[in-house]
Amino acid sequence: MRYLPLSPTDRTEMLEKIGVTEINDLFSDVPTTALLKDHVDLPGHMPEMAVDREFRAMAEKNMPAGSVAFFCGAGAYRHYVPSTVDHLIQRGEFLTAYTPYQPEISQGTLQALYEFQTQVAQITGMEVSNASMYDGSTACGEAVLMARRASRKKKAILSGSLHPQYIEVTRCATKFTEDITLINPPSVYLVDDLIDQIDEETSCVVVQNPDFFGNIQDYTKLAEALHAQKALLVVVVTEVVSLGAVRSPGAMGADIVVAEGQSIGNGLTFGGPYVGLLATRQKLVRTMPGRVCGETVDADGKRGFVLTLSTREQHIRREKATSNICTNAGLCTLAFTIHMTLLGEKGFRHLARLNHAKAVQLADKISGIDGVEVLNKNFFNEFTVALPMDAAEAIERLADMKILGGVPLSRLYPNDPDMKNRLLVAVTETVTEEDMDRLVCALKELVK
Amino acid sequence: MMNKQGRPTDINTAANLSPGGVTTHTGNRGLEQDELLIYEIGDTQRTGVDLEDLPVFESRLGGITRDNEIGLAGLSEPEVMRHYTRLSRKNYAIDMGLYPLGSCTMKHNPRINEKVARLPGLADIHPLQPISTVQGALDLMDRLAHWLKTLTGMPAVAMSPKAGAHGELCGLMAIRSALDKRGENRTIVLAPESAHGTNPATAALCGYKVKSIPANKAGRVDLPALKAALGPDVAAIMLTNPNTCGLFERDIIEIADAVHAAGGYFYCDGANFNAIVGKVRPGDLGVDAMHINLHKTFSTPHGGGGPGAGPVVLSEALAPFAPVPYVIHGKDGFEMVEHVTGGAESFGRMTAFHGQMGMNIRALAFMMSHGSDGLARVAEDSVLNANYVMASLQDIMTLSFEGPCMHECLFDDRFLEGTGVTTLDFAKAMIDEGYHPMTMYFPLVVNGAMLIEPTESESKQSVDQFIGALRHLVTQAKLGNSALFTGAPYLAPLKRLDETLAARNPVLRWRKTD
Structure with a gap:
């Protein structure tokens, strides 16, 4: 077995040193009825080449985004990741290191995290960031719990235009926490209507920008109304590239920003692993969940970095911790920060404008199809289209033509008849004009 | 000196002396190179990407635009290579040597796993593209589920939890849901003194009070103390086995029986599954739920702190409460249940999309390479x-x-x-x-x-x-x-x-x- 270095001679010598005669003597504490006599009923070991072949066969049964004209988004976006990123994150010193518990021999991971935290704080317009959460959706649940701690109030209001799976995840994360009440009227998502929901019991309002349907809103007024009630504004961003062009949540007065960072540095990978971002104000850091990296000095006075504020965390505080999170998104944060460093201010803003420009292009083309309507007044790189037919059916037929034409909203709102004909279409820099024309052509055929 | 940003120190201090007593102009010591922050190297003008020019277009952002400078530092590609390569050399890693971090299972990370995880058919698929176009992905999830169920001797597995602690939450939520359905309002979770901090933190997230069980002189759960603590208010015990002292809980079956007799459930923290994989099936020990850290036993890379994955195997009694989504065998291939529909008992959804697919791929490659x-x-x-x-x-x-x-x-x-x-x-x-x-x-x-x-x-x-x-x-x-x-x-x-x-x-x- 290629991964196991001990030879039969080694094993014999080692057993002798230990003072037992056979390996099962070391399993003597296991109840005899439970120690298996035979190997479990699974295939035996395989050569590397055979493993490779098996996975290729599974991969071939899927339709990769890069092989078709591709327009899916809804919280996961296909961007071009420079080759440098994947090369660097595969360096064994990054890939095969653990959480940086021993800072003297983990400065690589720690400095990268410090830079990551700075980048996240900058793009969200916030003061500080943690070292990442599992993904955007779980970060959203954590933000509601954090708002409960920070405001000492119970009622969290979720906007109706928040990603429906983020709503479900937040509902689940707070399900057994008796002192949180979630309010989620699906039709309430405009700023004035959200303001009407706020009262003195409110801990926070959670909104998304651009929202799930692609619309951009200015939440400044909402933040003011919340702050007047000593409540918090939580802004969710599922497409972080938008932050290069759209006004930042921080500039609108957000208290907590959570985001799905997958767009930068990380591929689609069927939904995970991704990287959750969580940024906030300096004064709230002690209510924040998750790992955080901070600056300090070593015994010689040289600058260095450590994991800090661990008295919030489970390994110290146990049942009183701010969260049970331990592992974060590690390598995905590294991919994020390397990609962001390659982009820099100039590249990030250009990338955002390019995404928006292409989306405008496609929206205009789609609006020109008879019977098809783009529902958004404004948008960043994703918008909602109303078709004169069942959108899920349209998507299946487009897939036959090698077009993954978007996400039918019925996939996420199966019980809402208004969503049946609606399609969420995302356009990133990876989409070519030819891809757009193929989609438009095919849609014309379908709705004829 | 540049490398002491904000804290100038004398060049002749011990910090700059190599063992041979040589001082250097840069503060570097041969291959040991200091590295500044990207913000001290780069600026907002530099970039390491070339993007296509913008077409002519009219903004549809509704005027809600970012007008101020963000302040992001950019570096050119060669500078990026050098920055992160230099940083990497300040890390210890499994690839460099023995990494004896107890309870973390820092084992070799085979590179075939990295290779297959990057196949476009697995890495470049969207979580919401039509099910008919991701049959291979669902096949992979189903195969991994089969391996996990067989290795643990458990009938069901929830695949979406994102890490060990997320898996613990999944298991306890299933337990709480089962108790709620029985109409029982049990309020206490027992955990031994030696438990991982995530156990009590998770129990608290599920609304439980945590009661600590002492260890006996042999480093195991004190069975009489445990039995005395059991009662109608105990929802579950959370027990790591082998435990965090590195010992197998000899009384495990008796513990499970006692907990079950008192109407509670047995949650096993599977962080230490590596010691018994292929030798002992937790299902034979009376376990009701157990998470498996794919990044420990099945060697998905720790990556400096993640990502992990924490699928949870469940007993027959808890299986109906498993979270969505899950894969089922339909008549035309694999299907995915993504919503809790009328009458279903699932406790809900723990994450957007379907979990840590990238980790599932690597873990399955590890398992298939080893075989039973x-x-x-x-x-x-x-x-x-x-x-x-x-x-x-x-x-x-x-x-x-x-x-x-x-x-x-x-x-x-x-x-x-x-x-x-x-x-x-x-x-x-x-x-x-x-x-x-x-x-x-x-x-x-x-x-x-x-x-x-x-x-x-x-x-x-x-x-x-x-x-x-x-x-x-x-x-x-x-x-x-x-x-x-x-x-x-x-x-x-x-x-x-x-x-x-x-x-x-x-x-x-x-x-x-x-």
């Missing part, structure tokens, strides 16, 4: 290595509990008594010997714990060298050479870091200084 025979060998060799370390050090260090141990062995700080050296000092001296220290001060059941987990990936030569290094350090401590420890590490990229300062005055980001 190789996985049993994994458990045996990991246990053999740990017992060999224990046998080779117990005359000179103080063993906390009698062996045999499982895949990790626990020492405490009694052997350092009177030397002026603490567990922390001892650990830092290991860094100078070229090792990542073992887990320190955990579990909490002994003073100054040192938990050593060599894993099955280490050769006998490697383990012998590690034993030799530890024996040398113990001897030096006992000889009174405490300076070797109290100032350690001497040979790492940085000297000991001031963690108190970092916590007292949290500086969590770079800021421009005028």
